Amino acid sequence: xxxxxxxxxxxxIAYFRNVGEYGGEINQALMASCxxxxxxxxxxxxxxxxxxxxDNPAVTPxxxxxxxxCVIVNEDFHVAEPAQVGQFSGGKYAVFLLDHTKEAVSEFWxxxxxxxxxxxxxxxxxxxxxxYTAQMIKNHLCEILVPIQ
Numbered sequence: 001x002x003x004x005x006x007x008x009x010x011x012x013i014a015y016f017r018n019v020g021e022y023g024g025e026i027n028q029a030l031m032a033s034c035x036x037x038x039x040x041x042x043x044x045x046x047x048x049x050x051x052x053x054x055d056n057p058a059v060t061p062x063x064x065x066x067x068x069x070c071v072i073v074n075e076d077f078h079v080a081e082p083a084q085v086g087q088f089s090g091g092k093y094a095v096f097l098l099d100h101t102k103e104a105v106s107e108f109w110x111x112x113x114x115x116x117x118x119x120x121x122x123x124x125x126x127x128x129x130x131x132y133t134a135q136m137i138k139n140h141l142c143e144i145l146v147p148i149q
Contacts, residue, residue: 001108001115003094005148010090013050013070014038014083021062022053027069034069035137037083044134048072050088051130093129093145094121100142108144122149 016037018030031051038044054066070088079085094116098104116123124147131143 001096001111003096003115003119003121005092006095006145007092008088008090008145011072011088012075012077013086013088014073014077014079015068015070015086016083018067019063020065022057022065022067027051027067030067030069034071034083037080038071041080043071043073043077047134049132051132052088052127054127089126091124091126092148094119094148095131096144096146097141098144100136100140105142105144112144112146116146116148121146123147124149 014037016030016034018026020026031049034049035044038047038049048071050068050070050072052068052070054068055064057065068086070086071083072088073079096108096112096115098108126147128147129145131145136142
C-alpha cells in the first residue's frame with residue numbers, strides 16, 4: 001500500500017448525521033443526501049466530503065453510534081438546512097487512496113494496522129476518516145485517512 005502523509009487544517013463543515021449501527025444502506029443514503037445538498041448549494045464540484053464515524057462500536061452501543069457526512073465549507077458560507085454547522089479538527093493523517101469497492105475497502109481493513117506498524121507510525125485516538133472529492137467520486141475512488149502522531 002502506498003502511504004502519503006498530510007496535515008489537514010482545522011475546517012468549518014456542513015454535516016449530516018446518522019445515529020445507529022454503522023454501514024449499510026442508511027449511511028449510503030446519508031452520503032447521497034449530503035451530495036445532493038452540496039449540488040443544490042453549488043459546492044459539490046469543488047468540495048471535499050468526509051465520512052466520519054464518531055464513536056468506537058467496540059465501546060459504544062451500536063444504536064448510539066454517530067456517523068457524520070461532511071462537506072468542508074468556507075467560513076462565510078451560509079449553511080442551509082437540513083445541514084448542521086460544525087468544525088473538523090484537522091491534524092496529521094496517513095492517507096491511502098483506493099478503489100471505492102467492497103473488495104478494496106475490505107482488503108484495506110485487513111491490512112491497515114500491519115501497514116501502519118511496518119511504516120513505524122503511531123495512531124492518534126481520533127476517528128479514521130473517508131475522504132472524497134467530486135473527481136474521485138466520478139472515478140470510483142476514495143481515500144482513507146488514518147490519524148497519526
